[in-house]
Amino acid sequence: MTGHADDSGSELDVRMMRRALALAEAAAEAGEVPVGAVVYDTESGEILGEAANRREIDRDPSAHAEFIAIRAACAAINDFRLNHCSLAVTLEPCPMCAGLIVNARVGRVIYGADDPKAGAVRTLYEILNDSRLNHRCVVVPGVLAEESAELLRAFFRRLRK
Numbered sequence: 001m002t003g004h005a006d007d008s009g010s011e012l013d014v015r016m017m018r019r020a021l022a023l024a025e026a027a028a029e030a031g032e033v034p035v036g037a038v039v040y041d042t043e044s045g046e047i048l049g050e051a052a053n054r055r056e057i058d059r060d061p062s063a064h065a066e067f068i069a070i071r072a073a074c075a076a077i078n079d080f081r082l083n084h085c086s087l088a089v090t091l092e093p094c095p096m097c098a099g100l101i102v103n104a105r106v107g108r109v110i111y112g113a114d115d116p117k118a119g120a121v122r123t124l125y126e127i128l129n130d131s132r133l134n135h136r137c138v139v140v141p142g143v144l145a146e147e148s149a150e151l152l153r154a155f156f157r158r159l160r161k
Helices: 011-029 065-077 095-103 145-160
Strands: 036-041 047-052 085-091 108-113 138-140
Touching: 011 036, 011 047, 011 065, 011 085, 011 108, 011 145, 036 065, 047 065, 065 085, 065 095, 085 145, 108 145
Parallel strands: 085 108, 108 138
Antiparallel strands: 036 047, 036 085
């Protein structure tokens, strides 16, 4: 199954997005751009990896929430193939993270807010559904989008003050 899903996410997806939002809020409190991500088994709902952005803390440009969560999930199952997993992330993944999602063969991506500056799922690029790549995944955009977007807006408002 590939392409964009027509629903707004299952009850499990919404629950996982709420967890991702909590991680994003913690990131904001730490001075990081508020993005949170959770990788979970699509059937059981078991969380295999979760993270918030850590670019500033780690001084690492790859320390995006979804990058860290995917690496943790792969370590948890001792495999780089996450076909049976979903990734809930508060902001549309960037090209780097979309590339990792393809390479990790994540089965589904659920995200909150679109990213007009770096979105690589549907806003600027559609990496996760590019037929030239070896993997495509189901995408469920806009799950708790307003909460995700408001968290980002509030963070950047505080930075500008």
